[in-house]
Amino acid sequence: MTALLEVRDVVKHYGGIAAVNGATLDVEQGSITGLIGPNGGGKTTLFNVVSGFHHAEEGTVTFAGARIERHSPDRVARLGLVRTFQQTKALTRMTVLDNMALAAPRQPGESLVRLATGPRRARAHERAVEERARELLELVHLGRHADDYAGTLSGGQRKLLEFARALMLEPQMVMLDEPMAGVNPTLGHQLLDHVESLRSSSGTTFLLIEHDLEVVMSVSDFVHVMSAGAVIASGPPREVRSNEDVIDAYLGKHGTRE
C-alpha cells in the first residue's frame, strides 16, 4: 500500500489559536479512512488546508506525489482531490442538474474561445455531462428533483447533492466533511454503500470526518484521531477504539469506560 495523501507537521493558526498544531497523517491509496476526534480538534481546519482554502504556516501536504500546500482550491480539485463542506454549499438559485453539470471537469463550453470555435463540440460534451449528472442523481435518489432549484432541497438532500456533485469530477480522492449529518439513517447507509462500491469499482480513495463512531468504525479501514490540533492516534478501527489517549480525548481524563 502506498500513501496517496501525506500530511506532515502542518500548523495553522487562527488569530493566535493553533487550530492545527503539527498534524501528520497518511491516507492510503484506495482506502476508506476515517478522521475522528472531539469538536474543535482541528479536523475541518485540516480539510481546509489540504483542499487549498487555507494555507498552512508550516508543514507539507503531498497528493499523488505532488506538493500541494501552496495550491489554490481549484487547482487541488483539478488534480483529483475533491472535498465537500460541513455546511453544505448547494448553489441554491441554480437547478439541481446545473449544480451537477457545473462540476464536470474539462468542459469545452466553459471557455469562451472554444465556445466560439467549436460550438458543436461543446454541445455534444454538454449532452454527455447531463447524462452522467442524471445517472449520479438517480444514485442518490435525487433524480426527480433534477429540475428543481437546489435551494428547495432539505439539509439532508443537500448533503447527498454535494456528494454526487463531488463525484462528477471523477476524483481520485474525496474528502467528506460529515456526509451523514442531517441525512436520514437509511439514506445515510446507502451513501456509505456507494462509498464502498465506488472504492471497489473505481479505486476511489475516501477520507471522511464523521461523528457517529459506530459508522466510522464499521466503514473505515483505517482511522486517525485528532485532538487539540494534532493526530493523537492512528490505526485500524479495532486498535483505535481501545486506545487510552482516544478515550481520554473523547471523555476527559477522568471519564469512565462503559
Next chain:
Amino acid sequence: MTQLLSLDFWSLVGVVAGIYAIFSLGLQLQFGYSGLLNFGHVASMAVGAYVMAILVVKASFPLWAASLAAIGAGLLFGAALSLPTLRLRADYFAIVTIAISEIVRFFALNEQSLTGGPLGTSNLEGPTQVTEYNRSWVAFQSTVQGWLHGLIGSHASSDFTMLVIVWVVVLGCLLLLTPITRSPWGRVLRGIREDEDAVAALGKPVARYKLQSLALGAGLGAVAGLLYAFQFQFFSPDDFDPLITFYAWLIVLVAGAGRMWAVPIGALIFALIFSGTRFFNFKPFTYLDAAQLAYLRYMVIGAILIALMAWRPQGLFGKREELVLE
C-alpha cells in the same frame, strides 16, 4: 402636446433607451450573472468615449480604429477592475468600484491637456479651436439614412436613423450574450454568484471567470460610451456622474437580475419615465416651473423603485422563488 406625436421626439427617447440598454447589459452580466457589485460601471462608459475622442482628435485615428481601440480599452479597464476582487469581499469591492469611477471622472476633470478638462471635448485642442471627433460618424449616419430612405421613405430623419443603428447594436449584443450566458461558461458565472468557494472546490478558476465577466461588462459599457458620444457630439466629465451607474442598477433591478433579454425592456421603461415627466403639463403640475418639473422625474423614479421593492422585489421578469431560496 404635439411632442407626444412627434416621431423625432420618440426617436430620441428610443436612442437614450438603447444606449442605456447596452450599458445595462454590461452590468447585468457582472451583477445579474456573476454577482459582482459594480457601483462604478459608468467609468467604462467614460473610458470608451474619451479614448475614442482623444485618439480621433489628438492622434488623427480614423473613427473606426479609434472606436475599436476604445472598446479594447474598455475590456482592459474591466480586466484591471478584477484585481481588487481577488482579495476583497463583495461589499468592499462595491466601495472600491465607486471610488475607481470617481477617480476616472476626476482624472478627466483635471488632466486638461489630455481630456479638455471640465469644458469637455470642445476643449480638446484648446479653447480657441472648434474640435469635432464625429465627422466620420455623421457621414456614416447619413449613408445609413440614405438606405433607410430607400426602405421607408422620408420618415427616416437623422434621429430615427440613430434609433435604428443603436437598436441594431442592442440586438447584436443580445445575440452575443444570450448564447454565452446559457452555455457552461455562463453556468460557471452563475455558480460564482451563488457561492464562489463551492465553485473553486469544484475545480473552476474563479478569478479568471470574474476577470472575463468584468472585462466583457466594461466592454459593453465602452460601446455605450461610444454611442453616447456620437449621439451628443460633445461630452464632459459631468456626463459620467455616479448617478449614471445607478440608472443602470435601476434598469437591471426593474427588469430582473439574471435575465439578459429583459434589460432592453427595463431600459425602455426607464427612458419613458425619464422623458415622460415633461408631459406633466396639466394641473397641478402647471404650478411648477420647468426646473422643478425636471426634478420631479427623480421623485417619480424613486417612488417607482420603492413600489417595486415592496411588491415585486424580483423585478418585472425575475422569479420570486429565486429571492426566497437560501
